Amino acid sequence: MKKIWTLIRKEWAEVFKNRFVLFTVAFLPLLFTALPLIILYVSKSSGDFSDAIAMSDLPPQFLDMCDGLDASGCMQYFIVSQFMLLFMMVPMIVPITFASYSIVGEKTTRTLEPLLATPITTLELLTGKALAASIPAVVATWLSFFLYMIGARLLAVSPGVLGKLFDPLWLSAIFVVGPLLALAGVSIAVMISSRVTDPRVAEQISAIFVLPLIGLFVGQSTGLIFINEQIILWMAIGLLVLDFGLFAFATQLFQRETILTRWK
């Protein structure tokens, strides 16, 4: 564990020397905090939601979740819940760039060989790299989520809607599924990073793995997919298994010899 923590601190010290990197980590979570708040504020200022959009426009399954809310509250809840899903996804999207650079970056700066010469195991190396990439994104997202909650309360939503946002469904999505998604994303990115010879290729390939998440978001917005407790539970279990599987696979795929001798 000590070596993993040492590696994480080194990664952070190195990466966050660059303030632009800090900005890129914080930007997306902050954007997803500000955007829905602005929408809520503008909507509230321009009149009742239910005047503008009919309840029948909402996915039928969603109406079941509006139990105890009036039409306006239900509409507010629908809007904010769309962004709740984004808070679940952001921890996966943000660290992919860093993770995809992690191994190939060390190789191109020629720091990988001295690092591999130390008594660090492959599992420790990959775990350190994955956690170093995902923890800042997860923390930034959680902080943004709290800001969002405070903003939502102050700016627009009713106490009834706010109570719905603290539902175990969304708390699980953000505090359990989000980090698990982040780990899955960075595991894939680190795996790719250890197999390609150019950081740009690693970033491009890793970005492809974000696409299913965008599909999930679009599906939820259009009513094709309906995120409920059951789906979140299955996602959490599935991701837990997937994360272990990906890590085991990444460790197997990490060929020290190939990386040191065949990459130029």
Added chain:
Amino acid sequence: MDNSKMIVLEGLSKAFGQVQAVDKLSFSVQAGEIFGLLGPNGAGKTTTIRMLGALIGPSAGDAWINGYRVGHQDQDIRRSVGILTEAPGLYDQLSAERNLEFYAQMYAVGDMDTQIERYLKMLGLWERRHEAVGTFSKGMRQKLAIARTLLHEPNVLFLDEPTSGLDPQAARMMRGFIADLKSDGRAIIMCTHNLDEADRLCDRIAVIKGSLLALDTPTALRRKLFGRTVVFHLSESDGRFAEVISRFEFVQSADMVDNKLVVGMDEPEQHNPELIRVLVEAGAEIQFVGELRQRLEDVYLQLVNQEN
């Protein structure tokens, strides 16, 4: 196994697909010895060091480092050796001190702060310890890389081109430092293209080109390839003197080059007095006598060209 032999290779080989990079290398290195690994580019020097440092596995043969078997006890080997890689491989964004802290923690160095201070001071980097390595000159980076290699006090060192790209002053300082490391009782394998450096520093030298071409002390290698040559500086040039001494059986060659009589023979310590006497009797005025020392570069080129 002899305990003083800290590095032992027995038929160590490495193939990358169809390419045999290292072929059946066998030698050993003792404590307090600097062992030079010479060879042209692609001869397998770095591959050998990587195998010995447990960075890559051998295809065949065996090697033991500090008694640990390569390919079987790799973590123990990594803990107990220091590798100076061809490129310094430092984190440019981090300070010199932070770079060393990272590696000290990786090697679980007990008294980290003391060790870092010791080596930074020893290598003249203490005053600049807080500066980002990205601002360092090549020489400073190389010094910092060697400090990193030594932090955990390994008793086996692998140095790949330690003075590569350094200016003469920095290279000289580095050579002095390496010589001091030897006196600490460490076993050191050093890869270099700088033959003069190898000649000055190394106790023994292996010339490799995939396989082992020659292995001995620099002096013995010279003698094996070129024999021993004594030069008699005379006051005048006269071909007669070469004829006079050619009569001796122990004289392998005798040539007059300007006013120098160049004589090839074994054991000049034993034969020189007799040759001097004969030359003086023949009327030669001898100004001084010396042994011609072949450059290691000539030895190296001879070996490598023979192989070609």
